[in-house]
Amino acid sequence: MRTLLAAAVAAATAWGGLALWFQLPAAGALRVPPVAAWTLLGLACLGTLCLGRSARARHLWLAAFGAALLALLGWWHTIKPSHERVWADDVARLLEARVEGDRVVLRNVRNFDWRSETDYTPRWETREYDLSQLRSADLILSYWMGPAIAHTLVSFDFGAGGRVVLSLEIRKERHESFSAIGGFFRRFESVIIAADERDIVRTRSNARGEDVYLYRLAASPQALRQLFLGYMARAEALRRAPAFYNTLTSNCTTIVFDLARQIVPGLPLDYRLLLSGYFAEYAYDQGGLAPGFDYATLHALGHINARALQADAHPALPFSQAIRRGVPGIAPAEAGL
Known part of the structure; x- marks a missing residue:
């Protein structure tokens, strides 16, 4: 005792x-x-x-x-989340989504021009998407702290309507930097960011030098629609009522799992949901990535950094096409070939 x-x-x-x-x-x-x-x-x-x-x-x-x-x-228990703080520029605005049938209007889509991690031109946009044109989505993992920890994003492709990346992130104040331990202790609020790929992906691969991997998701248009609308619902909930980020239970990876479980009930819990760097392998084991390839091939060909840097060296090459060249499951035409 x-x-x-x-x-x-x-x-x-x-x-x-x-x-x-x-x-x-x-x-x-x-x-x-x-x-x-x-x-x-x-x-x-x-x-x-x-x-x-x-x-x-x-x-x-x-x-x-x-x-x-x-x-x-x-x-x-007196510590409450808030929207009223002096936020860092890249998380200063909350995503607002209006869904009317197939029509989705997103306000405060981030499209910063990043020259380095601290040198950038802020730009927030309003964009419109047609859910009936949603044709594919890609899982993106960005590694910033060894092989076990990665940031998880999902990029949705609306064909001629363009792409938008969705990500649950910490909402830093201007003086703050991320702390995984602080994330257990109500140090940060959560925010859903909708962004252009040249912003949210390129800043990780090119400006920060993180290792970024892209995988084509194997999912039906209906499942992708549910996943996208799940993000919209979470963004609206956060806009109405702030919530704390939690390193373990409410982070960039658990939101994807929570939303996927609404589409495929019974998805098993797994240690790779905590060690987010292995989340792509978990998705592969559940049949969630492009079929017909072993995981080692998907991982090797999904590494986008060299192609992302090449897109900077050749501005005429669209970033979204460049990073998809040679990725399994992606048609050559989609990669501009």
Whole structure:
């Protein structure tokens, strides 16, 4: 029993320390004293449990720690998401979608011109799409922190109506940078971004130098329509009520899985939903990628970086066509060949 209590106190101490660290103001030393006080209280309580102190001492320290934990949880539940912050330029606007039958009007589609990660020309557009012309979609994974972690995007092709990429992202404030650990502690809000491929894909492959892979999804037009409308519903929900991003339960990969599960009930849970860098392999195992190829081939031919850089060197070559050249499942005509 004492071992279980010690484990619970250790876990609560770690959680509380991180919650305080990521939520209290970072300026100066404002967050150091509360984090230190909480940690010392937890260590003192652990000491009484592990070092054979008297039952009375254990009860007193456990009572003190329990009261502090209740106060901390009460404070934690006062932390609410907001739309009213000074946002970074690339997440400054919320996507607004109006769906009328097959007609979809998207307001605040991002189409920045990125020269580097910090040098860009902002541009927000209103675009219109015809759902009856939705003919294909591509899964895009961008690797920025080793092979196990990737950002997941979906690019929808409306034929002559053009393409639009949808992505669930953290909504950073201007002074913030992403923290995977902070994503567990209500550090960021969520936002659905709709963007042009030259913006949201090119900034990752060309401006940031991330490794980007593109895979053709094997899905019917009806399934693609449901997936697209699922994104629209999530964007509208976020526009009406802000929500926190969560590294584990509400991120760029889990949204694709959640929406896909509405189309194909019974999709199995898998560790690759947490280790998002392996999500394309998971999709392959579920029959979700272009058929007739092994996964190693899809992965090798789906790497777009060289082609993306070539598109910059030859401006006459449309970016969306260049990055699809040689990708399995994509017709030569679609790649401009």
